[in-house]
Amino acid sequence: MSDIKRSRKSTGQVTLTDVAKLAGVSTITISRVLNTPEVVAEETRLAVQKAINQTGYVPNLLAGGLASTKSRLIAAVVPTISGPVFLETIQSLTESLASAGYQLMIGQTGYDQEREEDLISAIIGRRPDGIFLTGVMHSAESRKRLIASGIPVVEAWDLTDKPIDTVIGFSHKAVGSEVAEFLKKKGKNIGIITGTDERAQIRRDSFCKALCGKPLVINVSPPTTIEAGRDGLRQLLKADKKIDAIFCSSDMLALGVLIEAQVKGIKIPSELSVIGFADLGSSRDLEPALSSVHIDGMLIGRLAAEYFTTGAIASKDSAKIIDLGFSITSRAST
Amino acid sequence: MSDIKRSRKSTGQVTLTDVAKLAGVSTITISRVLNTPEVVAEETRLAVQKAINQTGYVPNLLAGGLASTKSRLIAAVVPTISGPVFLETIQSLTESLASAGYQLMIGQTGYDQEREEDLISAIIGRRPDGIFLTGVMHSAESRKRLIASGIPVVEAWDLTDKPIDTVIGFSHKAVGSEVAEFLKKKGKNIGIITGTDERAQIRRDSFCKALCGKPLVINVSPPTTIEAGRDGLRQLLKADKKIDAIFCSSDMLALGVLIEAQVKGIKIPSELSVIGFADLGSSRDLEPALSSVHIDGMLIGRLAAEYFTTGAIASKDSAKIIDLGFSITSRAST
DNA sequence: CTGAAAGCGCTAACAA
DNA sequence: TTGTTAGCGCTTTCAG
Numbered sequence: 001m002s003d004i005k006r007s008r009k010s011t012g013q014v015t016l017t018d019v020a021k022l023a024g025v026s027t028i029t030i031s032r033v034l035n036t037p038e039v040v041a042e043e044t045r046l047a048v049q050k051a052i053n054q055t056g057y058v059p060n061l062l063a064g065g066l067a068s069t070k071s072r073l074i075a076a077v078v079p080t081i082s083g084p085v086f087l088e089t090i091q092s093l094t095e096s097l098a099s100a101g102y103q104l105m106i107g108q109t110g111y112d113q114e115r116e117e118d119l120i121s122a123i124i125g126r127r128p129d130g131i132f133l134t135g136v137m138h139s140a141e142s143r144k145r146l147i148a149s150g151i152p153v154v155e156a157w158d159l160t161d162k163p164i165d166t167v168i169g170f171s172h173k174a175v176g177s178e179v180a181e182f183l184k185k186k187g188k189n190i191g192i193i194t195g196t197d198e199r200a201q202i203r204r205d206s207f208c209k210a211l212c213g214k215p216l217v218i219n220v221s222p223p224t225t226i227e228a229g230r231d232g233l234r235q236l237l238k239a240d241k242k243i244d245a246i247f248c249s250s251d252m253l254a255l256g257v258l259i260e261a262q263v264k265g266i267k268i269p270s271e272l273s274v275i276g277f278a279d280l281g282s283s284r285d286l287e288p289a290l291s292s293v294h295i296d297g298m299l300i301g302r303l304a305a306e307y308f309t310t311g312a313i314a315s316k317d318s319a320k321i322i323d324l325g326f327s328i329t330s331r332a333s334t
Numbered sequence: 335m336s337d338i339k340r341s342r343k344s345t346g347q348v349t350l351t352d353v354a355k356l357a358g359v360s361t362i363t364i365s366r367v368l369n370t371p372e373v374v375a376e377e378t379r380l381a382v383q384k385a386i387n388q389t390g391y392v393p394n395l396l397a398g399g400l401a402s403t404k405s406r407l408i409a410a411v412v413p414t415i416s417g418p419v420f421l422e423t424i425q426s427l428t429e430s431l432a433s434a435g436y437q438l439m440i441g442q443t444g445y446d447q448e449r450e451e452d453l454i455s456a457i458i459g460r461r462p463d464g465i466f467l468t469g470v471m472h473s474a475e476s477r478k479r480l481i482a483s484g485i486p487v488v489e490a491w492d493l494t495d496k497p498i499d500t501v502i503g504f505s506h507k508a509v510g511s512e513v514a515e516f517l518k519k520k521g522k523n524i525g526i527i528t529g530t531d532e533r534a535q536i537r538r539d540s541f542c543k544a545l546c547g548k549p550l551v552i553n554v555s556p557p558t559t560i561e562a563g564r565d566g567l568r569q570l571l572k573a574d575k576k577i578d579a580i581f582c583s584s585d586m587l588a589l590g591v592l593i594e595a596q597v598k599g600i601k602i603p604s605e606l607s608v609i610g611f612a613d614l615g616s617s618r619d620l621e622p623a624l625s626s627v628h629i630d631g632m633l634i635g636r637l638a639a640e641y642f643t644t645g646a647i648a649s650k651d652s653a654k655i656i657d658l659g660f661s662i663t664s665r666a667s668t
Numbered sequence: 669c670t671g672a673a674a675g676c677g678c679t680a681a682c683a684a
Numbered sequence: 685t686t687g688t689t690a691g692c693g694c695t696t697t698c699a700g
Contacts, residue, residue: 011403012484015677026687031679041685056482061459062400063677066692069345071396073439073460081415082425091416094442098449103456105407105439108428115432122437125395126407148390150346226619252616259621262596282586285560287593349693360671365695375669397693400676671700676693684687 014057023051034059065127074308075105075123076132077116079197083223085250085279086134089156092301093132100309102129117142124149130308135199136160136167152311154304158199159323166307168300168322172199175293175326176206179247179275184211186273186334187245191216193232193257194249195224203277207247216240224249229256237264245273251280254290258333273334288332295326348391357385368393399461408642409439409457410466411450413531417557419584419613420468423490426635427466434643436463451476458483464642469533470494470501486645488638492533493657500641502634502656506533509627509660510540513581513609518545520607520668521579525550527566527591528583529558537611541581550574558583563590571598579607585614588624592667607668622666629660
């Protein structure tokens with residue numbers, strides 16, 4: 001309980017100095033016990049541990065981060081966490097990171113370009129050890145800032161020739177065309193119900209192109225919900241009663257189509273084939289089981305974590321552009 | 335490009351000092367332009383702004399946080415973000431926080447008590463300006479640490495007499511008994527399919543008590559999925575063919591029940607009533623529309639953000655224990 | 669309205 | 685194996 005008058009008030013928290021005094025060693029020794037215990041003599045280490053426990057000392061990572069320029073913080077930017085799409089990626093990222101002693105900070109852009117820039121600034125200000133971006137970053141200003149910061153960046157869920165740093169994803173264009181080929185075998189009158197976010201649009205455009213511009217298109221502004229899916233099917237039927245195959249830009253939309261079809265007595269897949277995209281873990285448990293484009297979202301999270309914590313992705317030969325691909329999982333709904 | 339030899343390498347980033355030199359003022363003036371622009375003369379402010387833009391300066395919030403003991407970081411602890419239950423709370427928390435210039439850090443316990451303690455330590459180490467806890471905190475050690483840290487804490491999605499600081503939630507016990515009363519009117523042979531996390535168990539116990547211990551109970555370890563719901567209904571039917579009302583501890587489970595019932599040709603609600611709990615925004619869009627216990631998860635997030643950013647929850651008279659209640663939304667499934 | 673000095677709590681670098 | 689010294693980049697305090 002020292003009552004030394006200071007020119008500036010301390011926080012009242014237990015600090016390294018307090019622990020050091022109690023243990024009768026210097027502050028750096030405490031620091032070593034915490035960060036590199038192997039270089040400290042057993043005896044000293046034990047004494048220090050005791051002092052730490054006695055005082056209930058919790059290291060101030062802000063101070064440590066400032067001194068070491070390592071924050072053990074990773075930032076992730078997503079359009080929204082409440083859409084199920086990026087959820088398992090974020091979850092596996094958080095988990096992989098936590099086991100390496102890192103924490104995840106989350107920012108939502110709400111599909112808003114402007115907010116993205118503010119967010120990026122706020123994030124860089126915290127000097128995270130890594131930044132995880134959903135989709136490739138397009139604002140020139142943000143790109144510049146990100147590159148200037150020197151912070152490792154992973155752009156995910158998309159592919160680009162010139163990543164800021166590392167990109168882990170797949171080709172949305174290829175998804176569009178492959179699903180088109182797939183559905184050609186299932187129906188004659190094909191439609192698509194699609195979200196209007198950037199990546200969904202790329203899939204839509206290549207889907208339409210592969211179908212020679214023929215498919216009926218229903219655009220849905222995010223979030224893509226069950227309701228939007230039901231409504232989408234209604235609109236599609238209004239436009240063409242003979243519609244017999246639909247590509248939905250999310251499994252939620254597809255679930256909506258499934259439900260609306262059931263209500264209307266449309267038999268799936270005999271009268272209508274439905275395929276979704278990427279987001280629901282439980283597509284297989286629907287009735288009928290939903291066909292979907294499968295993306296390994298967990299793997300994206302794990303690889304990103306590996307990159308941030310070790311500086312390279314060993315299993316991929318430290319490549320900067322990693323194409324994870326995708327697969328079309330055909331189930332009862334097609 | 336100063337080439338002064340330093341005993342310790344700087345990070346190479348633009349700092350306040352660089353901007354100050356360029357603008358021809360002291361560092362503190364730059365700091366004021368950034369934090370309290372109203373106290374700086376217009377002329378000075380403009381000159382400083384120019385210098386900031388020229389250099390592309392991004393304030394180091396780690397340093398700022400250390401000096402000011404305000405990190406503008408809030409930490410949230412959830413069992414898992416991939417269950418939809420807490421999602422909208424987290425989303426609204428992130429949003430409300432962002433608009434006040436705060437960032438959200440996320441930690442997942444995975445329903446694991448031990449990890450919770452480690453996580454709490456890691457979080458306190460970052461000296462966040464607030465900690466958001468899902469559920470009331472039970473480990474004595476963590477409670478002690480949290481209280482000692484002096485950091486504002488919000489425990490949410492549950493209620494307790496002795497919160498660490500502030501609690502925003504509702505009574506799970508009341509949910510159990512009220513749903514029991516509700517289902518008594520809908521069926522004679524009542525069952526419950528429930529997750530095994532703590533809060534779900536409280537609901538289950540009071541549900542069973544209100545039903546005089548009669549209901550059939552199916553326990554499901556988290557996460558509660560559609561598959562588990564389908565399987566749950568199968569088990570329930572095996573145990574009692576006449577089962578005619580079911581309470582599910584999540585809407586996902588309930589959706590599974592709906593699907594399995596459809597497959598088995600069981601009519602809802604005439605032969606079987608189903609009610610879920612709290613998590614799916616789109617319960618109303620299912621077929622039949624799913625009855626559920628409604629919790630205002632968004633409001634929880636907003637109130638918590640208000641507490642963290644302003645120090646009090648004005649609309650609730652700064653109460654420390656806030657019971658948000660719940661409502662039973664009766665739809666076609668019952 | 670602006671500045672000088674001191675220091676937040678920690679770790680890098682060097683020395684012993 | 686341990687300690688000393690000097691900062692990391694910012695904001696507080698107090699003075700002008």
